[in-house]
Amino acid sequence: MSETIIEARNLDLTFETNDGPVHALKDVNLSIEKGDFVSFIGPSGCGKTTFLRVVAGLEQATGGSVTVNGLSPDEARRARAYGYVFQAAGLYPWRTIAGNVKLPLEIMGFDRAEQDRRVRNVLDLVDLAGFEKKYPWQLSGGMQQRASIARALAFDADILLMDEPFGALDEIVRDHLNEQLLKLWASTGKTIGFVTHSIPEAVYLSTKIVVMSPRPGRITDVIESPLPQERPLDIRDSKEFIEVAHRVREGLRAGHSYD
Amino acid sequence: MRSLLPILTVVAAIVAIWYAAAVWLNSQWTYDQAARAGVEIGFSEVVADAWVQERPVLPAPHQVAVELYDTVIDKSVTSKRSLVYHGWITVSATLLGFVFGTVLGILLAVGIVHNRAMDMSVMPWAIASQTIPILAIAPMIIVVLNSVGVQGLVPKAIISAYLSFFPVVVGMVAGLRSPDAMQLDLMRTYNASRAETFWKLRLPASMPYLFTSLKVGIAASLVGAIVGELPTGAVAGLGARLLSGSYYGQTVQIWAALFAAAAVAAGLVGVIGFLQRVTLRRMGMQS
The missing domain is CATH 1.10.3720.10 (MetI-like)
Structure with missing residues (x-):
């Protein structure tokens, strides 16, 4: 018995640009269930980020429909249904780490004691306890990104949307953060939408992998992962992992055979 | 301390150029005065005079310094000349x-x-x-x-x-x-x-x-x-x-x-x- 959280039906999005219309999304159909970890993978221009932005209400679809918790994306945004993690940490340099995590809580009007309690909780969750009073420039890139994840978690939305959050980090840090993210997902039970262009990252993290291709941006394959919930890093050497990764690669290649 | 020397060198150069310019710009008046009085006048006298004129075209640095000292330090701050x-x-x-x-x-x-x-x-x-x-x-x-x-x-x-x-x-x-x-x-x-x-x-x-x-x-x-x-x-x-x-x-x-x-x-x-x-x-x- 699963509950659909995000549902896209025949979704279309065309950007009008100076060089003519760009078909960013074409006929996208997708259901995301409660507690899913869904990765979107594909080359640049395939619309994976655009899809996430449509779900977040940051972009308007030009055709079809999307619902988030049964609401339109814009209503869901106003109901603060999701936390969004961007490619760059984007912490405010004039706020401490605790101050940055507090930002959404201040805007959403939590009282002061509750703000402090939540900041402590989420910083614990991303392993940044003790860094409350540091400023962003005093932290490494990986730690900054963890702080930005804490900021997205602070107001405890059920959905977490992440747009290539580890794209700018080196592989060692990335592995470590992937492991931590899985733990965090297991302990919070959130529904996660995760954009990446790393095949191992997508396969390692996801319960469902959405393979996309560009011009026009569309879904070419949706893979339900057969991997178990419990995923140590060395699962990446297992037969199942390699099979899934292979299927993702096939999907990406199929998308490219058009051009 | 090491940066002091270049700074002082530049300041000294500016002051030197200034004194030279004062001689150049103020000497005309001295020559005119001498011609009117019908006397010959040497270069060293011209230089000495150029730096002490009362209404020079370009006052010498020490004249400005003296004026600043007079009007900033010496005069009471309520004075109209301060x-x-x-x-x-x-x-x-x-x-x-x-x-x-x-x-x-x-x-x-x-x-x-x-x-x-x-x-x-x-x-x-x-x-x-x-x-x-x-x-x-x-x-x-x-x-x-x-x-x-x-x-x-x-x-x-x-x-x-x-x-x-x-x-x-x-x-x-x-x-x-x-x-x-x-x-x-x-x-x-x-x-x-x-x-x-x-x-x-x-x-x-x-x-x-x-x-x-x-x-x-x-x-x-x-x-x-x-x-x-x-x-x-x-x-x-x-x-x-x-x-x-x-x-x-x-x-x-x-x-x-x-x-x-x-x-x-x-x-x-x-x-x-x-x-x-x-x-x-x-x-x-x-x-």
Whole structure:
């Protein structure tokens, strides 16, 4: 018995640009269930980020429909249904780490004691306890990104949307953060939408992998992962992992055979 | 300590050039005097005379130094001949004008950033205002304000604000627009209102820009206050000293007033720089 959280039906999005219309999304159909970890993978221009932005209400679809918790994306945004993690940490340099995590809580009007309690909780969750009073420039890139994840978690939305959050980090840090993210997902039970262009990252993290291709941006394959919930890093050497990764690669290649 | 030597070398070079220029520019008068008296005169006498004339074309550095010492240290600060007294008159107009200009500049910038109509309409006027020579409109501002009974400090402060609001507008518009699309999107995901976006994102992000334009603004304010004293026959202020110096050919007095103005400007810019460092450090930013 699963509950659909995000549902896209025949979704279309065309950007009008100076060089003519760009078909960013074409006929996208997708259901995301409660507690899913869904990765979107594909080359640049395939619309994976655009899809996430449509779900977040940051972009308007030009055709079809999307619902988030049964609401339109814009209503869901106003109901603060999701936390969004961007490619760059984007912490405010004039706020401490605790101050940055507090930002959404201040805007959403939590009282002061509750703000402090939540900041402590989420910083614990991303392993940044003790860094409350540091400023962003005093932290490494990986730690900054963890702080930005804490900021997205602070107001405890059920959905977490992440747009290539580890794209700018080196592989060692990335592995470590992937492991931590899985733990965090297991302990919070959130529904996660995760954009990446790393095949191992997508396969390692996801319960469902959405393979996309560009011009026009569309879904070419949706893979339900057969991997178990419990995923140590060395699962990446297992037969199942390699099979899934292979299927993702096939999907990406199929998308490219058009051009 | 190591950087002191090059600095002193440059200062010494400037002083040397200055003394030489004083000889070159002032010698004509000495030669004319000698010719009129019908006497021959040697170069060393010309040099000695060029540095002690009462109304030289270019006063020698020590003459300006003596004048500064007389009018800054020796005279009581309440004396009409004290540069401290005149300097304070100008500084008070400068500070008042700077406050006017900064407040106006910030308000205009907030309007420009938040309102499309203001964005399209205010900036061209602000730029046009700066292309009009301040000397041309300063007397009109004084006359108009005088006719409605506003006198003294305020008209000068308004002229000074006229010059200083502009760098503040330009800097604040850039500063308030400095948050990138991602940071604005982040605020949208929180469903933050425009006011919240302003107070929590745009305003703090604009602080480094604000202080940079305040440094330009305070210097412009000082120029405005001095210029405001020139066409009005003001009896007090650094501008008045410049004016009376030029009426009576008191070049030493003019140069002393110029140096006083430069020192005041350096001091004011220094104060803003200090406030900038303190504020940005308290905001946790490396400046």
